[in-house]
Amino acid sequence: MPINEEVFGKVRETLVDALGVDDDEVTEDATMVGDLGAESIDFLDIVFKLEKTFDIQIPRDELFPDDILTSAEFVQDGKVTPEGLSKLKERMSFADLTKFEQNPLVQDFGNLLTVKDLCNYVTEKTAA
Amino acid sequence: MEISCRSGRTWSAYFHLCGWGLILMRWLWIDRYTEFISGKSAVAIKNVTLSEEVVDDYAPGRTFLPNTLIIEGMAQTAGLLVSQIGDFLDRLVLAKIQSSKFYFPAYPGDTLTFRVELERQDSEGAFAVGTTHRGEELQAEISLMFAKLQDVRFANVELFEPAELCRMCRLLRIFEVGVNVDGSPIQVPKHMIEAEKALLLQD
Numbered sequence: 001m002p003i004n005e006e007v008f009g010k011v012r013e014t015l016v017d018a019l020g021v022d023d024d025e026v027t028e029d030a031t032m033v034g035d036l037g038a039e040s041i042d043f044l045d046i047v048f049k050l051e052k053t054f055d056i057q058i059p060r061d062e063l064f065p066d067d068i069l070t071s072a073e074f075v076q077d078g079k080v081t082p083e084g085l086s087k088l089k090e091r092m093s094f095a096d097l098t099k100f101e102q103n104p105l106v107q108d109f110g111n112l113l114t115v116k117d118l119c120n121y122v123t124e125k126t127a128a
Numbered sequence: 129m130e131i132s133c134r135s136g137r138t139w140s141a142y143f144h145l146c147g148w149g150l151i152l153m154r155w156l157w158i159d160r161y162t163e164f165i166s167g168k169s170a171v172a173i174k175n176v177t178l179s180e181e182v183v184d185d186y187a188p189g190r191t192f193l194p195n196t197l198i199i200e201g202m203a204q205t206a207g208l209l210v211s212q213i214g215d216f217l218d219r220l221v222l223a224k225i226q227s228s229k230f231y232f233p234a235y236p237g238d239t240l241t242f243r244v245e246l247e248r249q250d251s252e253g254a255f256a257v258g259t260t261h262r263g264e265e266l267q268a269e270i271s272l273m274f275a276k277l278q279d280v281r282f283a284n285v286e287l288f289e290p291a292e293l294c295r296m297c298r299l300l301r302i303f304e305v306g307v308n309v310d311g312s313p314i315q316v317p318k319h320m321i322e323a324e325k326a327l328l329l330q331d
Contacts, residue, residue, distance in 0.1 A: 041223045041275055044223065044252055044273070048253075052248075
């Protein structure tokens with residue numbers, strides 16, 4: 001999905017404000033945790049700011065599917081099962097899970113979300 | 129010697145072991161509320177005085193209330209406003225100082241007026257936007273984010289003794305000036321009254 005430039009600009013502004021990073025660090029492919037240094041508390045801040053900026057509601061489990069990642073039904077030996085992966089894809093159609101699918105370790109999920117994913121999510125929500 | 133710390137961001141009580149027992153040291157950076165509208169806004173005042181050692185000790189040769197403690201005062205003003213919504217039962221902590229801008233120092237003899245509004249709050253946290261003024265002069269602008277600790281790790285953690293917290297609320301006159309948005313007075317939560325009674329009976 002091509003990125004919506006207007007959305008990207010506002011998301012970048014939000015991330016610069018919430019994370020104290022520079023404009024040029026917020027690239028489409030930057031991961032929220034690994035590249036931009038977001039911590040769990042920052043996500044609360046980011047979600048609040050995005051809701052305000054875009055006038056949308058962001059249910060927590062849409063961006064952070066903890067219920068799936070902590071479910072005995074969908075996780076075995078620290079890995080998301082095929083059923084769990086399909087549940088994640090259904091829930092997170094905005095995110096590219098291709099790389100994660102190759103070795104779906106739950107512990108790696110936290111660093112999956114990219115700026116582009118976030119933009120796609122917001123674009124979906126604003127179009128709804 | 130500091131032996132333990134029961135602290136939330138809005139109220140911390142430090143117990144010092146002395147030869148003759150335990151002393152409760154206060155950590156209040158506002159003096160009292162003058163307005164308190166449940167879930168919406170609050171106004172509190174703080175008189176800066178030389179009797180507070182930090183005013184003199186922080187920067188020897190210059191006397192002023194450190195800006196960090198003004199932020200703490202704002203966190204207390206806003207934190208109790210957020211806590212009251214849930215009858216002071218949420219495990220609320222100051223999560224982030226989103227921004228702070230100071231225009232001049234607060235000197236001994238100054239009265240600071242803290243004004244805060246809740247921008248939003250939900251089951252996960254809250255945003256508060258505040259200012260401090262000396263008279264009509266804008267002294268600082270401060271925005272804060274609070275988080276509610278809901279993780280299972282904190283399930284049995286109590287940040288405050290309900291009786292202590294209730295006493296602090298009374299000291300700050302929350303229940304004297306506090307009103308709901310319809311103007312009716314806010315009530316002391318039942319669990320706090322019970323805790324106070326239990327404490328009195330214990331003594």
